[in-house]
Amino acid sequence: xxxxxxxxxxxxxxxxxxxxxxxAAVLQGVSFSVPVxxxxxxxxxxxxxxxxxxxxxxxxLLPHTGQCLLDGVPLESLSTRRLAQTVSYIPQQxxxxxxxxxxxxxxxxxxxxxxxLQSPTAAMRAAADEALRTVGLADKAGQDYLTLSGGExxxxxxxxxxxxxxxxxxxxxxxxxxxxxxxxxMTALLAQxxxxxxxTALVCLHDxxxxxxSCDILVVLQGxxxxxxxxxxxDPPAVLQAALAAVYGPLELLPVTDCRGxxxxxxxxx
Ligand SMILES: Nc1ncnc2c1ncn2[C@@H]1O[C@H](COP(=O)(O)OP(=O)(O)OP(=O)(O)O)[C@@H](O)[C@H]1O
Numbered sequence: 396x397x398x399x400x401x402x403x404x405x406x407x408x409x410x411x412x413x414x415x416x417x418x419a420a421v422l423q424g425v426s427f428s429v430p431v432x433x434x435x436x437x438x439x440x441x442x443x444x445x446x447x448x449x450x451x452x453x454x455x456l457l458p459h460t461g462q463c464l465l466d467g468v469p470l471e472s473l474s475t476r477r478l479a480q481t482v483s484y485i486p487q488q489x490x491x492x493x494x495x496x497x498x499x500x501x502x503x504x505x506x507x508x509x510x511x512l513q514s515p516t517a518a519m520r521a522a523a524d525e526a527l528r529t530v531g532l533a534d535k536a537g538q539d540y541l542t543l544s545g546g547e548x549x550x551x552x553x554x555x556x557x558x559x560x561x562x563x564x565x566x567x568x569x570x571x572x573x574x575x576x577x578x579x580x581m582t583a584l585l586a587q588x589x590x591x592x593x594x595t596a597l598v599c600l601h602d603x604x605x606x607x608x609s610c611d612i613l614v615v616l617q618g619x620x621x622x623x624x625x626x627x628x629x630d631p632p633a634v635l636q637a638a639l640a641a642v643y644g645p646l647e648l649l650p651v652t653d654c655r656g657x658x659x660x661x662x663x664x665x
Pocket of ligand 1: 416421440441442443444445446447448449
């Protein structure tokens with residue numbers, strides 16, 4: 396008889412995560428699990444509900460208790476270099492304040508894979524240009540990052556994330572400066588990236604309508620904990636509406652069919 400082997404766990408699991416600033420616990424015992432890889436997970440909640448705090452803790456930037464496991468491996472157990480290869484964290488502000496071309500910013504995505512004093516290879520340079528082309532910035536590759544518009548900066552950082560090719564993406568409001576077309580384009584690119592690459596992405600979004608439209612799973616934070624875990628493609632609209640209204644106030648979700656025949660949900664604040 397063949398010996399029984401247990402397949403390794405996959406996906407993202409946040410277990411009993413507590414984060415304090417001083418004595419105040421902003422997140423208290425947060426737990427949720429998405430035991431499937433290749434998922435775009437939207438992180439929702441009102442201002443101050445702890446979305447950024449959760450991403451920073453998962454990225455190893457804030458002391459915390461509890462664990463964040465990716466494919467069964469606690470991120471807390473990884474060395475700094477291994478963590479950088481595993482997690483691509485994109486804060487609200489890039490923090491880049493020195494003069495670098497857009498191409499050089501994208502090339503920074505390869506740093507976790509390069510040794511000390513090692514320069515990016517020709518293949519990495521080609522991949523960086525391809526990533527810029529993917530986000531629609533091919534013509535800006537040589538432009539100083541600091542002179543890009545706010546939305547172009549976000550697209551450039553998205554290109555860096557594509558180049559980085561980490562299995563876990565933690566993105567804090569990556570759409571905040573994007574216009575309508577680029578917001579849809581950004582979420583479509585992220586969905587493609589995670590679905591085809593078997594990655595996991597946890598994305599803070601402020602617009603529940605965009606999150607419903609683009610994410611596979613939604614984790615809603617409230618009062619320091621998880622108020623709901625939602626599945627926009629399969630949960631009944633009434634369930635989604637009740638869960639979102641409990642956090643954001645009165646709203647109505649209307650099932651509609653768009654001109655391409657796709658079933659979607661329109662969100663109306665009341
Ligand atoms: N360094 C800090 N020191 C003390 N309190 C902090 C610190 N950083 C965040 N907080 C507090 O923690 C809470 C959660 O902040 P956080 O930035 O995680 O929320 P958020 O959900 O991302 O908010 P937003 O949607 O407004 O970006 C807020 O009440 C905030 O004031």
